[in-house]
Amino acid sequence: KSKISADAQGIRTTCPYCGVGCQLQLKVHEGKVVGVGRDKSGSNRGQLCVKGQFGWEFIHHPDRLTEPLIRRGDRLEPATWDEALDLVSQRFQSLLSQYGGHALAGFSSAKCTNEENYLFQKFMRVALRSNHVDHCARLCHASTVAGLATAFGSGAMTNGLNELPFADVILIIGANVTETQPVTGYRLREAAKKGAKLIVIDPRRIDLVKDAHLWLRLRPGTNTALLNGMAHVILREGWWNRDFVAARTEGFDEWREGLTDYTPERVEELTGVPAKDLTEAARLYAQAERGSIVYAMGITQHTSGTNNVFAVANLSVLCGQLGREGTGVNPLRGQNNVQGACDMATLPNYYPGYRHILEEEERRFFESFWGVESLPDWVGKTVPEVFHGIHEGDIRGLFIMGENPILADPDSSDVEAALRRLDFFVVQDIFLTETARLAHVVLPAACFAEKDGTFTNTERRVQLIRKAVEPPGNARSDWEILTALANRMGLPWRYDHPKGIMEEIAGSTPLYGGIRHERLEKVGLQWPCPDMDHPGTPFLHEERFTRGKGKFHRVEHLEADELPDRDYPLLLTTGRILYQYHTGSMSRRSSKLSAMAPEEKAMIHPGDASRFGLKDGDRAFVESRRGRVVTSVQVTEGVPPGVVFMTFHYAETPTNRLTNDATDPICRIPELKGCAIRLAPAGEQ
Numbered sequence: 001k002s003k004i005s006a007d008a009q010g011i012r013t014t015c016p017y018c019g020v021g022c023q024l025q026l027k028v029h030e031g032k033v034v035g036v037g038r039d040k041s042g043s044n045r046g047q048l049c050v051k052g053q054f055g056w057e058f059i060h061h062p063d064r065l066t067e068p069l070i071r072r073g074d075r076l077e078p079a080t081w082d083e084a085l086d087l088v089s090q091r092f093q094s095l096l097s098q099y100g101g102h103a104l105a106g107f108s109s110a111k112c113t114n115e116e117n118y119l120f121q122k123f124m125r126v127a128l129r130s131n132h133v134d135h136c137a138r139l140c141h142a143s144t145v146a147g148l149a150t151a152f153g154s155g156a157m158t159n160g161l162n163e164l165p166f167a168d169v170i171l172i173i174g175a176n177v178t179e180t181q182p183v184t185g186y187r188l189r190e191a192a193k194k195g196a197k198l199i200v201i202d203p204r205r206i207d208l209v210k211d212a213h214l215w216l217r218l219r220p221g222t223n224t225a226l227l228n229g230m231a232h233v234i235l236r237e238g239w240w241n242r243d244f245v246a247a248r249t250e251g252f253d254e255w256r257e258g259l260t261d262y263t264p265e266r267v268e269e270l271t272g273v274p275a276k277d278l279t280e281a282a283r284l285y286a287q288a289e290r291g292s293i294v295y296a297m298g299i300t301q302h303t304s305g306t307n308n309v310f311a312v313a314n315l316s317v318l319c320g321q322l323g324r325e326g327t328g329v330n331p332l333r334g335q336n337n338v339q340g341a342c343d344m345a346t347l348p349n350y351y352p353g354y355r356h357i358l359e360e361e362e363r364r365f366f367e368s369f370w371g372v373e374s375l376p377d378w379v380g381k382t383v384p385e386v387f388h389g390i391h392e393g394d395i396r397g398l399f400i401m402g403e404n405p406i407l408a409d410p411d412s413s414d415v416e417a418a419l420r421r422l423d424f425f426v427v428q429d430i431f432l433t434e435t436a437r438l439a440h441v442v443l444p445a446a447c448f449a450e451k452d453g454t455f456t457n458t459e460r461r462v463q464l465i466r467k468a469v470e471p472p473g474n475a476r477s478d479w480e481i482l483t484a485l486a487n488r489m490g491l492p493w494r495y496d497h498p499k500g501i502m503e504e505i506a507g508s509t510p511l512y513g514g515i516r517h518e519r520l521e522k523v524g525l526q527w528p529c530p531d532m533d534h535p536g537t538p539f540l541h542e543e544r545f546t547r548g549k550g551k552f553h554r555v556e557h558l559e560a561d562e563l564p565d566r567d568y569p570l571l572l573t574t575g576r577i578l579y580q581y582h583t584g585s586m587s588r589r590s591s592k593l594s595a596m597a598p599e600e601k602a603m604i605h606p607g608d609a610s611r612f613g614l615k616d617g618d619r620a621f622v623e624s625r626r627g628r629v630v631t632s633v634q635v636t637e638g639v640p641p642g643v644v645f646m647t648f649h650y651a652e653t654p655t656n657r658l659t660n661d662a663t664d665p666i667c668r669i670p671e672l673k674g675c676a677i678r679l680a681p682a683g684e685q
C-alpha cells in the first residue's frame, strides 16, 4: 500500500489511462500529487486497476517539458512562449498562403479533454483551413465508427459497463479485457459469478478463458467467417428473433443469401474452430434472455476490420439482442477520451456530433456558428493517408497534439522518414516523446492533473477532470495554447475556462446539448443528452435505431494482407499488457508500473521456441519485410503455434517497425493484428 500523508487533500478526478474512466482521488500535499485514493461515488464503485492506483508518478517526473523548444540546427533549444507561438503562426500562415489548407494536417489526442479536442479541430478547419484532422481512433476503432454508424446510426457502445452483470450470455471477441480495461474485466467476472455464460473468442489464451463457458480459439484474422458461421447456424436452426428482424431491421433477405456457404464445416476449415463449438456458441447467444457482445481491437485492427464490425452488428440484430438493459454491442474503447475525441470530430469527415462535412446544410451551420465566411468542403486524409501525403510532397506542415506515432503507428520507420521530410512540424505534449524529438517547435502542455475539463468514457459517459496541481514551469493547458495560437492567427477566440468551451460544444453538438460541467458533478452523464432536462441515456436503440432501422450488411471472409510464408513463417499480432500503457510515455515514468513490466517480452509458443532455438528469457531478433527489432522472449502456451504476440510499449523495442501499414479499404484502419515475421536468437545483445 502506498503511504499517503495524512494531511493530503483528495481531489476527485478521472483516471487518465483507459476508456473505463474510473473516478479516483488525487492526494495532494504541498502542491504535489503524492498518491491516489479510492472514490466510491463513480460508476467504477471505488475499484481501480494497477494503472489507476500506481500510474501517477509521471505527473511530477523530471522529464516533463517546462518550456517551449525551438529547433536550431540539430538541437531543440528553450524559447519563450512569444517566440514559439510567433514562429508557429508565421510558419503555418506562410505554408497556408503558399500551398493552401490541403498542405496542412493535424493529429489530435485521445488523452486530451473534449474541450481541447473540440478546439483542435476548430483550429485546423478555421485557422489552417484543413480537414486533414485525425487522431489515434484511426488505429483502434475507426472500423467501429464506420461499421456501427452505418448499421445502427451510432458508432459507440450501445450499453453501459455496469449492465454487463445483467447479461446471461456475453460473447467476448478480440478483447483482452482484464488487461486493457481491467475494471470492465471485474464486471465480466461478476457476471460469470452470477451465472452468466462467457464465450471467449480469441486466438490467445487470455485470462478470461479461465472464466469462460466456451473458448473458441480461432485462427487469427478469421473473425468474419466465424461470425457469419454463427449467423448461418442460427438461421438454419430457427433460433433467430423473427419479430425483431421484421419490425426493426432492413436488408435481411439479401444478407441471408450471402450466408449459404458459411456452414459450420467450412467455417471449421477457415477458422480452426470445431463445428460443434461454433454451433453451441450460436445457440447460447441466440437463446439468451439478454445477450451482450463485447469486442475490441482483436476484430477492428484488420484490413477486414469494418467487415468484422458489420458481422457483429448482423448477429446482434438477427437475435434482437439490442435496445434492452444488459444486451447490446459493446466496443471497448482504448484511451481515456477516445470516444470524446471522435464525438468532438477530430476526424477528417465530420464536424462535432458526427455531422458530415459534405452535407452543405451542416457546413453552413458551422460557418455561421463559428463566424467564418467559408469552411473547407472536402474530406480530409486519415492518419495513414497523411503520412503517404507527406511522402508525396502534398502535405508540408503537421501539428501533433499529444500523439506519438513513431512508436504507435505501423511501419514506423516509414512514419519517421515522413516526419523528417516535413517543411514545418509542431508537437504539443507533456514529454519530449520519440516523435517530439523530430519537431521544429515543441509546446509544453499540462497533464490531466493540472487542468479542468471533461473526458467521455467508453460507455459514452461524460465525466469531469479537475485541476489538482499547477503545471510544471511554463507548461500550459492544451486549450490555452490553442487559444493563444488562434489569437496569433487573427481569430478572436476568448475562452477563459473549459466550462465556456463546453457551452459552445453543447450549442453545436446535439448529443451533448444538455451537457454542462455543473451537471457532471455526481457520476457524469451518458450521451445522447440533448437538453438541460435530459437525464442522459444509459442504453441506445430502445424504441428505434439512431438511423431508424438496424441494417444488415453482407460481408465475406477475407484473408489478411500479409500471411506467413517460407521466408517469414510466423504471424505477429500486437496489443497491450496490464502494467504498461500505449507508448509508455506516462506508465514507464511511473516507477511501480515500470518495475512490474520493465521490458518487452515477445510471447512465443513452446513449439516455435524449440524450432527457432530459443528458450524463456532469451534475446531474439524479430524481423519482418519492413524492419528488425531485438527483444526478450517469453515462452508460453498462451499464444497458439505459429503466432507471436508483442506490445508497442517500449521505445527500445519499437515493435511497429515490423508491422504492416496495409489498411481497411472502408475506414483506413491499419492491420496491426497480423503481419509475417521470422525469429532468430540474438545471443547477448
Ligand code: SF4
Binding pocket: 015, 016, 017, 018, 019, 020, 021, 022, 044, 047, 048, 049, 050, 051, 052, 053, 181, 182, 183, 184
Ligand atoms: Fe484507469 Fe482503466 Fe484502470 Fe480504471 S480500469 S483505473 S480507468 S486504467
